[in-house]
Amino acid sequence: MPWIIDADPGIDDAAAIITCLRLGCDVVALSIVHGNSPLENTLLNALRLKELIGSAVPVYAGCPRAILEPRRNAGEIHGQDGMGDLQWEPVQSKAEAKHAVDMIIEQSHLHPGNLSILAVGPLTNLAVALVKDSTLAQRIKELVLMGGTSGARGNTTIVGEFNFAADPEAAAIVLEAGIPITLVPWETCLENLVTLEQLQTGGTEALENPVAETFLAMTAELLDRTENVLGYRGFLLCDLLAAALVMDPLVVTEAVDVFAAVETNGTYGRGLTAIDYAKLSGEQPNVNLVLGVDTDRVAALLRQALIA
Ligand code: BDR
Numbered sequence: 186m187p188w189i190i191d192a193d194p195g196i197d198d199a200a201a202i203i204t205c206l207r208l209g210c211d212v213v214a215l216s217i218v219h220g221n222s223p224l225e226n227t228l229l230n231a232l233r234l235k236e237l238i239g240s241a242v243p244v245y246a247g248c249p250r251a252i253l254e255p256r257r258n259a260g261e262i263h264g265q266d267g268m269g270d271l272q273w274e275p276v277q278s279k280a281e282a283k284h285a286v287d288m289i290i291e292q293s294h295l296h297p298g299n300l301s302i303l304a305v306g307p308l309t310n311l312a313v314a315l316v317k318d319s320t321l322a323q324r325i326k327e328l329v330l331m332g333g334t335s336g337a338r339g340n341t342t343i344v345g346e347f348n349f350a351a352d353p354e355a356a357a358i359v360l361e362a363g364i365p366i367t368l369v370p371w372e373t374c375l376e377n378l379v380t381l382e383q384l385q386t387g388g389t390e391a392l393e394n395p396v397a398e399t400f401l402a403m404t405a406e407l408l409d410r411t412e413n414v415l416g417y418r419g420f421l422l423c424d425l426l427a428a429a430l431v432m433d434p435l436v437v438t439e440a441v442d443v444f445a446a447v448e449t450n451g452t453y454g455r456g457l458t459a460i461d462y463a464k465l466s467g468e469q470p471n472v473n474l475v476l477g478v479d480t481d482r483v484a485a486l487l488r489q490a491l492i493a
């Protein structure tokens with residue numbers, strides 16, 4: 186089944202991309218968006234990842250900014266270059282000439298009703314594609330998204346998770362599009378860290394290879410920071426959880442079908458994920474909200490991808 190990965194690499198985006206590509210997911214393209222770092226960095230990082238794992242996947246540059254929201258980045262988490270500020274060889278490969286938005290529409294015509302999208306950054310590319318082609322939603326099979334919250338616990342604004350807060354209008358357009366959505370919210374990520382011990386189950390020797398060593402270098406500071414902030418140690422890799430459930434649906438241990446919308450106004454509420462748990466709106470569920478995951482399974486997938 187063909188997939189597009191839409192991402193803003195990003196350390197956890199890197200884990201998601203490596204996992205899908207190395208475990209044989211049929212990824213037809215990487216669609217890159219602004220987010221954790223400006224687009225020039227997230228695009229460069231996507232090309233670095235492609236070369237690190239020797240993948241031939243085509244990479245497309247998408248939108249450099251949100252629809253209305255002033256630029257937000259997450260350099261304090263992902264580093265100034267957006268991917269842990271490691272030393273990289275200069276990249277040899279280039280992004281494709283076509284814009285990511287046009288590529289998404291084109292792929293939807295090549296695989297009508299069969300194309301799915303894993304989107305783990307601000308949803309600008311997808312929203313602009315939906316606006317540009319009002320028939321696009323009918324041709325997309327499924328969206329798996331990392332974004333939003335399940336209980337209004339923000340990580341960027343008081344109530345806003347980064348991907349939704351970085352482009353609330355885009356998130357609203359995507360949630361309203363009528364495409365089946367599986368959503369991994371921030372709280373699920375916070376509660377489901379993968380530990381180093383889980384990753385090392387099966388031995389450390391196999392992790393002595395360039396891909397695993399790059400991943401471990403990329404995440405070293407993140408491990409420390411997570412421990413300082415949360416008080417316990419582990420890999421807080423949100424986008425990896427979404428990728429893992431694409432590769433193995435049994436990763437999900439708890440989920441609920443709900444109607445969810447994104448608030449685009451308000452003094453404090455912009456970017457909030459409004460969720461109708463109590464079924465008060467009369468609206469049909471549009472989101473399968475993932476509330477629990479099996480971190481042993483996630484760790485096993487990541488390990489497999491790092492030693493493949
Ligand atoms: C999300 O924001 C980004 O920093 C991560 O890559 C992830 O997609 C978590 O809120």
Ligand code: CA
Nearest residue numbers: 195198305306
């Ligand atoms: Ca991301």
